[in-house]
Amino acid sequence: MGDVTDSLIHAENLHKSFTSAGTKEPRVPVLRGITLDVRAGEMVSIVGPSGSGKSTLLYCLSGLEPADSGSVQLVGRELGTLGRGALATLRRKHVGFVFQSYNLIPSLTARENIALPARLARRRVNPAGIDRALADVGLSDRGGHRPAELSGGQQQRVAIARVLAMRPDIVFADEPTGSLDTATGSDVLRLLRASAGDGRAVVVVTHDLEAAALADRVLVLRDGLIHSELRRSTPEQVLEAITLAGTAA
Template identity: 75%
Template sequence: MNTPLVSAQNLQKSFSAGRRQPSIPVLRGISLEVHAGEMVSVVGPSGSGKSTLLYCLSGLEPYDAGSVELLGRELSGLSRGGLAELRRDHVGFVFQSYNLIPSLSARENVALPARLARRRTAKRDVDGALAAVGLTDRARHRPSALSGGQQQRVAIARVLAMYPDIVFADEPTGSLDTATGASVLGLLRDAASGPRSVVLVTHDLEAAARADRVLVLRDGLIHAELQSPAPEQVFDAVSLAGAVA
């Protein structure tokens, strides 16, 4: 098998509970790999470490022990500038909060990451990304004139236009209606192809089942790993782990 795009070994992370209080462990020794062309979902109850895992894998959050390699580069060995450059050039993020710039149009928001990276952006890439999310007719609209679902699709178009090697998505459908959420999941599913991969954190077990693999977390550990499961299998695995989705 090819070298993984993401590799974590014995990943550990704790958060301070305040002065004179012991730290609270969130990740207790997680090891995993994500390969090109894969979509991997992470499920588990609130507090199981899902989002923290995502942030540590993507370089948004430092970890306490273990290792994370992103595209073959150990994150703890990178300077702040080197880490920012790695994320800028190779990583895409989709969050439940859309992180759009209110003063920019949908098209300008999609083109912004390339502008910040001082990379020439072909108009066809921006327009193609907006077309892929069904927002060609909303290209000139600012976020305030878009629904929540439309804003989330702009956020995904922004990622698609950059062609990142890996996309990290944290509860991207949490505030969307069923139809819009299914559309967003379809776009993420399509993005995990060829040389690209997607890591998705979600409470939605049906959404999780769209992935090639599902990791079930509880108390900062992986309790189960499922290959191309049906939603019922994901639910059963979460239940057996003692988690409440």
């Protein structure tokens, strides 16, 4: 672990469990005591067999889901001490999200969707920044189109442009290439990789070996624990680590 003071994300001994809706079955542990740091300038991928706790970890790290115990600090703020309003404000100011489902507002144009986070945060909308973000994702000529007028790949690029225009300290991405073709997915990954700079960080949950291998570090989960960690790995090394995690006793 690095010095906590240089971490944009610091998680200590995270535990999380769930119960099945409408049942009295015992709670099922999903995270079993995870400790990690993500530092400025890093891209970190989270991989592992199905059910290993990848998305749950991302949601707990981003404050979308409260942990049962343990602590998470984002940009130096302890999430467990924040009320709902303060937590929402922290995310608006410092965090960007990219999900497989895009989360675009159907009634808004691409340009308006990109501007929405700034409006919600009551910050000045920067038209030049929106133009630059659209150009960065190859959609300079689609700013006036609504989501229904865009392909799935174009919608995901708008979601990426929304994050690029925000310039958040931390980007969380959950399976960002899951519904994209190979070429479009590669473009999205390059944009995410490039955004992990200038003192910012990117955390990606993915099944995509190429996506995982782009990261500075790969955290391999198994049964809610970090089974192994890879640095500057190849897709083949990531696959081997996931396979080992899936077959470990």
